[in-house]
Amino acid sequence: MKQTALQFVRFILATSIIYSALTHERASAQGESVELDTSLREISIGSDFSGADIVIFGAVDDSKQQSPGSNYYDIVVVVRGPSEKVITRRKENYFGIWANGESRSFEKIPSFYGVLSTSPLEDITNAAALRRLYIEFDPTPFEREPPTPDPFEEALIRLKTQQGLYVKNPEGVEFLSKSLFRASLELPTSVAQGYYSIRIYLFHDGELLSWDKSIVEVKKAGIERILYTMAFDDPYAYGLLAVAIAALSGMVGWTIFGRS
Amino acid sequence: MQIYLPIAETSVNIFTIFGMGTAVGFLSGLFGVGGGFLITPLLMLSGIPAAVAVATGANQVVASSVSGSITQWRRGNIDFKMGTLLLSGGIIGALIGVQIVNYLAETGQIEIVISLLYVFFLSSIGLLMLVESVQVWRRNRGGAARSARRSGQHSWIHGLPLKLRFQRSKLYISAIPPIIIGFLVGLLSGILGIGGGFIILPAMIYLLRMPTKVVIGTSLFQVIFISGFTTVFHAVSNYAVDLILAFILMVGGVIGAQFGANAGQKLRGEQLRAFLAILVLGVSLRLIYDLMSTPLDPFVIHVPITG
Numbered sequence: 001m002k003q004t005a006l007q008f009v010r011f012i013l014a015t016s017i018i019y020s021a022l023t024h025e026r027a028s029a030q031g032e033s034v035e036l037d038t039s040l041r042e043i044s045i046g047s048d049f050s051g052a053d054i055v056i057f058g059a060v061d062d063s064k065q066q067s068p069g070s071n072y073y074d075i076v077v078v079v080r081g082p083s084e085k086v087i088t089r090r091k092e093n094y095f096g097i098w099a100n101g102e103s104r105s106f107e108k109i110p111s112f113y114g115v116l117s118t119s120p121l122e123d124i125t126n127a128a129a130l131r132r133l134y135i136e137f138d139p140t141p142f143e144r145e146p147p148t149p150d151p152f153e154e155a156l157i158r159l160k161t162q163q164g165l166y167v168k169n170p171e172g173v174e175f176l177s178k179s180l181f182r183a184s185l186e187l188p189t190s191v192a193q194g195y196y197s198i199r200i201y202l203f204h205d206g207e208l209l210s211w212d213k214s215i216v217e218v219k220k221a222g223i224e225r226i227l228y229t230m231a232f233d234d235p236y237a238y239g240l241l242a243v244a245i246a247a248l249s250g251m252v253g254w255t256i257f258g259r260s
Numbered sequence: 261m262q263i264y265l266p267i268a269e270t271s272v273n274i275f276t277i278f279g280m281g282t283a284v285g286f287l288s289g290l291f292g293v294g295g296g297f298l299i300t301p302l303l304m305l306s307g308i309p310a311a312v313a314v315a316t317g318a319n320q321v322v323a324s325s326v327s328g329s330i331t332q333w334r335r336g337n338i339d340f341k342m343g344t345l346l347l348s349g350g351i352i353g354a355l356i357g358v359q360i361v362n363y364l365a366e367t368g369q370i371e372i373v374i375s376l377l378y379v380f381f382l383s384s385i386g387l388l389m390l391v392e393s394v395q396v397w398r399r400n401r402g403g404a405a406r407s408a409r410r411s412g413q414h415s416w417i418h419g420l421p422l423k424l425r426f427q428r429s430k431l432y433i434s435a436i437p438p439i440i441i442g443f444l445v446g447l448l449s450g451i452l453g454i455g456g457g458f459i460i461l462p463a464m465i466y467l468l469r470m471p472t473k474v475v476i477g478t479s480l481f482q483v484i485f486i487s488g489f490t491t492v493f494h495a496v497s498n499y500a501v502d503l504i505l506a507f508i509l510m511v512g513g514v515i516g517a518q519f520g521a522n523a524g525q526k527l528r529g530e531q532l533r534a535f536l537a538i539l540v541l542g543v544s545l546r547l548i549y550d551l552m553s554t555p556l557d558p559f560v561i562h563v564p565i566t567g
Contacts, residue, residue, distance in 0.1 A: 047504070049264040050271045087562045089368050097376070097551045100368040100560065111563070155559030162557075189264070189271045192563075224266040227503050231267055231495065239495030242319050242503050243488040246510060250326025253514030257327075257521075 033061045033210040034075075034202040043187065044221035051164075052187045054079070054216060056116075058200050060179045068175035074117065074124040074203040075173045077183045078135055081112025081165075081218075082194030088152045088159075104152040106139050111192035112165050113137040116172030116183045125206045133201060133208070137166065164188035193219050267502035268312045274508060276306065281320070281512020288324055288513070289520025290527075291536055296321040296454035296487070297385070299509065301378045301543050305550075310371045311361055312502050315494030317453030319506040321487040324513050325455060325480045332477030339428035339474045343481040345435055346460070349442030350449070350486040357450015358493040365498060368562060375547050377452060382544035385458055389537035393530040400530070429470045429478075437467060442482065449490045455483040499565055 039055035056077055065072035086109045092101035115121070115137070121130055130136050139153050160166040165188065173183040196216045202209045220228050231238045263274045280302050288295035296317050303313035332338055364370040420434030441463045445456035460479045464470045470478070495501045524532070 045264060047264050048262070050262045084563050087368065087564060089560050089562065091555050091558050091560065097372070098553075098555055099372045103368060152559070155557070156561055159557060159559060159561045190269060220266060223504070224264060228266040231499055231501070231503075235496040235499060236492065238503075239492030239501060242495060242501045242506060243322055243491050245503065245507065246319050246322035246491070247326050247484070247488075249507070249510045249514060250323040251330065253323070253517065254327035254330045257514070257518035 031062060031209065032064065032073075032202060032204075034200055034212050035059050035061065036077075036198065036200045036212045036214055038198065038214055038216055041216055043216060043218045045191075045193070045219065045224055046221045047224055049189065049224075051189050051191075052218075054185045054187065054196075054198075056183045056185065056198060056200070058181050058183075058212070060181070060202060063179035065175075065178050068177055068181075070178075071119070072204065073175075073209075074119060075175075075181055075183075076118075076121070076124060076135055076201040076203065077114070077116040077173055077185075078133075078199045078201075079112065079114035079116075079185055080110045080197050080199075082110075082192050082196070083108040084111045084192060085109070086156060088156050090152070090155075104150075106153075106156060109139055109156070110137065111194070112187065112196065113160075114167040114169075114185050116167070116169045116185065118171075118173045118175070118181075120170040124203050125208070129206070129208065133199075135201070163190060165190065187218070191218055263504065263508075265308075265502050265505050267500065268308050268505060270307065272306065272308075272505075277505065277508045278512040280306070281509035282516035282519075283512075284509075285324065285513035285516025285518075286520035286523070287516075287536060287539075289517035289522075290524045290532060291520075293457050295324060295513065296456075297378075297381065297452070297458065298540070298543065300374075300453040301382070301547060303505075304371070304375070305543075305546060308502075308505070309500075310374045311365050311494075311498050311500040312505070314361060314374065314451070314453035315491065315498060315500035316502050316506045316509070318449060318487045318490040318494060319501055319503075320509045320513060321449075321453070321455045322484060322491060323510040324517060325483040325487065327514065327517065329477065329480040329484055332480055335477070336428075337474050337477030338481045339426055339470070339478045340481070341424070342426050342429055342431075342438060342468075342470070342474075343478045345424075345438040346442035346445070346478075346482040347485050349439035349444075350446030350482060351489050353443040353446025353448075354450040354486055354490045355446075355493055357447045357452075358490065358497050360451055361494070361500075362497045366564065368560075372551065374452065375551055379544050379547050379551070381452070381458075382540050382547070386537045386541035386544060389533050390541070393533040393537060396530040397534075429468075429474055431468065431470065433468065441467070442486075445482075446486050446490075449483075449486045450493065453487075453490070455479075455487055457483065 036056055036058040043052045060073060085105060085107050087103050087105045089100040089103040091098045115135060117124060139156055157166060167185060173181055175181045196218060197213060198216060199211060199213045201211045261274050262271045264271045284295040284298045299320055300313045300317035304310055364373050418433060420436050422435045423432055424435050425432050441460060445460050448454055448456045457479055461475055464475045465472060491501055
């Protein structure tokens with residue numbers, strides 16, 4: 001639970017940064033602008049890793065809303081994890097046994113995709129704008145004319161959602177004051193290593209007013225990092241190390257217990 | 261307490277894995293079996309990917325066979341010449357087995373093929389053991405001892421060429437059968453992550469006609485190397501050896517084996533065997549259930565490993 005304490009420190013930091021930004025009145029000529037910061041810039045996957053929470057803070061400069069609950073602005077936060085190849089397979093029954101049958105592979109799919117907003121996306125702006133800004137995840141963005149529902153694509157999104165890797169929360173962003181808002185996102189244990197981009201959009205009356213982005217890095221740390229790196233960079237040495245450790249623990253076992 | 265596994269990329273309860281290692285170690289101490297045939301399916305049932313379960317199982321077998329081998333070696337029960345011959349076939353078998361796992365993982369059939377193979381082996385061993393222990397139990401009750409001693413006749417095995425002398429085993433036989441037996445055991449080690457004791461022990465006794473005294477030691481000796489090679493091959497081809505997982509299993513296994521060996525001296529053989537048979541059949545039934553029950557979702561997703 002070290003991360004909770006860290007989050008709190010970062011929360012104070014983020015709040016003070018946002019506060020100073022607000023008091024400096026960095027207003028642009030176009031009106032409102034939006035800025036963001038995260039509770040952690042780096043998430044470590046160590047031996048005690050069992051998922052992590054990212055807290056995203058943002059502020060609207062020159063906010064025109066009177067109170068946090070006035071619903072004057074709409075905020076959309078999009079978090080995208082590193083790309084990966086995913087194979088979706090359909091299970092088929094052969095003589096009473098379920099085996100994997102037909103498959104379809106998707107190249108460069110986001111390993112994680114989170115969309116958090118102040119209200120349902122369709123209430124914020126039109127579908128074309130959502131698509132243009134890549135707000136809603138679409139595994140095959142260029143094959144969609146005319147749109148045909150594909151069971152493999154649907155399964156991909158459904159299963160990723162079940163695993164907590166695709167998250168959609170229309171109540172995930174909350175205004176704390178007339179300009180300060182916060183969103184929190186849970187990363188499950190199975191998150192991929194890499195850079196997670198965070199984009200934030202400020203809407204009013206369906207119109208995009210401003211946006212901002214940031215990056216969070218998720219990486220293995222400590223012994224987990226050493227072993228993972230070695231396993232992939234020098235698999236021979238890693239394999240020999242595994243055998244040596246096994247042989248050694250067998251010998252130690254024999255010396256302690258097996259002598260009789 | 262949860263611990264994150266760097267290669268399996270999942271988090272498991274350290275006590276569950278340790279308990280699994282200890283339980284299987286206990287059984288291997290009790291029966292003198294490697295226990296690999298239980299480790300891999302148990303890991304698969306606890307949500308570890310099949311390739312990682314196989315590769316890590318092979319790694320754990322190295323540890324248990326090393327400590328067993330030292331004991332056998334000190335008693336002079338290892339036929340090194342025979343062991344090396346078995347090994348030469350075994351390495352090739354392991355190499356091919358690992359490539360089969362690699363191919364199955366790529367085509368998405370690995371979980372099912374490995375489950376089916378385990379169902380086949382576990383059910384046959386479980387049933388054989390159950391039948392045998394019931395027979396022994398009946399015979400003891402009836403008191404009618406049947407003698408089923410084999411005669412020392414020569415079989416077709418003795419007609420093969422490339423004959424070698426094995427002093428410790430007091431045999432003069434062809435090099436071909438040991439190489440073939442080794443090859444099959446290596447293949448099973450590569451695909452299933454097991455030591456293969458249940459194949460090689462009967463093969464040594466009934467096919468090669470080796471003296472019972474050297475059978476266990478020689479088998480353990482060659483298993484060290486076959487499972488060692490399997491571990492390295494899996495690390496190189498499939499990036500599937502999880503050292504953290506293997507280490508927890510090894511520590512549990514070493515401790516469990518000691519308790520098992522002590523308990524084995526106090527308990528009766530046929531009861532133990534019946535117990536192991538029921539356990540093996542239970543694991544097999546669980547695998548069958550998983551294979552046959554309607555999946556929660558008609559699709560699965562999979563992210564291939566890129567090295």
